[in-house]
Amino acid sequence: MSGTGGSSSLTQSFPCREPNCNREFNSKSSLADHSNKVHGGGSTGNRRPKKCTMCSSTFGTRSGLRQHEKNVHLLLTYDCLICGTPFTSLQDLTSHQDRMHKQ
Secondary structure, three states, rough: OOOOOOOOHOOOOOOOOOOOOEEEOOOOOHHHHHHHHHHOOOOOOOEEEEEEOOOOEEEEEEHHHHHHHHHHHHHEEEEEEOOOOOOOOHHHHHHHHHHHHOO
């Protein structure tokens, strides 16, 4: 009956229960912080969830939706009008066009 042993095997996980969110936390307070910041709180009964138009993920706050769109969907924003190849920066697109499509 020592107070110094083995509690690490009893570590509890607190998964987020929001649709399309696979995050897990090691404390209820961390889950609550995540829920408030990303999903707009535990209950969205009187709040309208913000829905991503590209993949249908939902978020409780506009900032959560904007962060999702930036991180997930805005990675390939510059497409070559000649061949359709996507690039993550305008500089890369310009370099590609100079190398591949220069007339």
